[in-house]
Amino acid sequence: MARLVVVSNRVASPKERAAKAGGLAVALREALGTRGGLWFGWSGETQPNPSDTPKVFRSGRVTYALLTLDPEDQRAHYAGYANGTLWPLCHYRLGLLSFRRADWEGYRRVNEHFARALLPLLQPDDIIWVHDYHFIPLAAELRKRGFEGRIGYFHHIPWPTPDVFLSLPSHAALVQDLSQYDLVGLQTEDDVRALLTYISSEARGWIAPGGVVGLRERRFRVAAFPIGIDATAFVRDAKASVGSDEERRLHESLAGRALAVGVDRLDYSKGLPGKFAAFGELLSRYPQHRSTVTMMQIAPVSRGEVAEYRALRRELEELAGAINGEYAEFDWVPLRYLNRPFQRATLAAIYRTARLGLVTPLRDGMNLVAKEYIAAQNPEDPGVLVLSRFAGAADELTGAILVNPYDIEGMADAMNAALLMPLDERRERWQVNMAKVEGNTIHDWCERFIHELSGAIDHLDNPPKRAKRPRRG
Ligand code: ADQ
Secondary structure, three states: OOOOOEEEOOOOOOOOOOOOOOOHHHHHHHHHHHEEEEEEEEEEEEEEOOOOOEEEEEEEEEEEEEEEOHHHHHHHHHHHHHHHHHHHOOOOOOOHHOOOOHHHHHHHHHHHHHHHHHHHHHHHHOOEEOOOOOHHOOOHHHHOOOOOOEEEEEEOOOOOOOOOOOOOEEEEEEEHHOOOOOOOOOHHHHHHHHHHHHHHOOOOOOEEHHHHEEEOOEEEEEEEEOOOHHHHHHHHHHHHHHOOOOHHHHHHHHHHEEEEEEEEEOOOOHOOOHHHHHHHHHHHOOOOHHHOEEEEOOOOOOOOOOOHHHHHHHHHHHHHHHHHHHHOEEOOOEEEEEOOOOOOOHHHHHHHHOOEEEEEOOEEOHHHHHHHHHOOOOOOOOOOOEEOEEEHHHHOOOEEEEEEEOOOOHHHHHHHHHHHOOOHHHHHHHHHHHHHHOOOOHHHHHHHHHHHHHHHHHHHHHOOOOOOOHHHH
C-alpha cells in the first residue's frame, strides 16, 4: 500500500484527544495510521528567514513535519490572500474581497516554501493529499521541482460560479495551478459544475465524461466528494449524554422551554446576523413562542486578527443585546450567546436537547454542524433541522426545512413551523436525514478520495511520462 502524505495548514497534534479534535482531524489521523504516513503543515510559529527543514517527529505510524514561516509571508498568505481574498470570493462576498498583489506574492512564496521543504521527504510512490484553499499552487510548485507522483486536492469551501470567479484578478493562474493536481475534489455537484463551466468557457479546456479535464498539456479529474461526520461517535456521545450532569444542568436551566440551537464559527459566511434577526422576527410575529423557546447560539471567535471578523462580533453583540432587551422576562432570557469552544460530548448533549437546529449560512461548502445535529437526535423524539439552501449539506439533507437565509421573515416562518411540527413528521424527516448522514461518513469520504486518487494517474496519461495528444471526448 502506498504511503499517504497529507498537507494542511493546521496539523492536529497527536496529543489532541479525539473528544477535542474535529472529525476531519481524527479521520485523517486514522487514515495515516492505517497506511503509515506523513502529515505536513505549518508549525503555528513564525520567524524571519525560516529554514526549509521542518521539525519532524513520529507518533505511532505517523510522521509529523511542521514548517515555520516568515512572519510577513505568513500574514500575506493566511490573513491576506487565503482569508482576505479567496474566502470572501468563494463565499460570494465580493464586497468584502480585497486583492493586493503583495498578498498574492506572499501566498505563492509560502507555497514555494512548502514545496521546497516537502520535496526531500517524498518518495515517488507517495499519494499526496492537499487540503484547502491555502495550498492551491502547491502541486504546481512540486511539479516544477520534478515530482511526478499522485497529488490530489480537496477544496472544503464552495467553488464560485464563473461570473463571480472572474472577479479575481489571478483567476487564470489559480486554475492553471489546479490543473497540476491529478484529482480535484469539491463538496457538491454544483461546485463541480461551476468549475467545469469556467474551464470550458473561459480557460478553453475540454471536459470528458467522468469529469476528466484537459487544460493545455495537463489531464486531471474534477469530482464531488461531499464530506461527512463520524456518525457513530456522535450517536454514541449523544446517547451517553442522557442523564449526565451537563444534560441535567441544561434541562434545569431551560425550565421546560424548547431549545433552538446554532453552532457556528464566528464567520460572516455563517449568516449569524440574519439568524438573530429571524429569531427576533419569530418572537415579534408569533408571540405564542415568547417565554416558551430559548435560542442558544454558540459561536467561537475565529480569525480575530481580520477586521471584518471583529466588526461582525460587535454587530452580533449589539443584535443579541437588542433582542434580549426587547423580549426578556425576569425569568427568561430569549437568546444565549456564547463565544467559546466546547468538547464534542457537550455539543452532542446540547444538540440532542434542542428541538430546533438552526443552520443558516449565506454560503457553506458543506456544514458539518447540520450533520452533527441530525446524528445526535433521539430517534423516538427528534428535533427539526432548519437549513440554508446555500449550505452544501442541503443537497443531502432533504428532510430539513430548507430556507433562504436572506429572507428573514421566511426563516421566522420556518422556525414557527418547526416548533409546531407533529412527532410523525419530525420522525419521517429525521429518518431521511439520518440515512444520508450514516450512508456517507467521514471515513467513507476519506477512503473514497484516497481510493480514487490512488488510481487517478493510470488513466490520465499525463506528460512528460507518456506525452500523447488527447482525443476529444
Ligand atoms: P467550517 O467553516 O469550520 O468548515 P463546519 O463544517 O460547520 O464549518 O465545521 C465546524 C466544526 O467545528 C464542526 O465539527 C463543529 O462541531 C465544530 N465547532 C463549531 N463550534 C464549536 C464549538 N463552540 N466548540 C467545539 N466545536 C465547535 C469548513 C467549511 C465547511 C465544511 C468543513 C469541512 O467552511 O463548509 O463543511 O470545512 O469540509
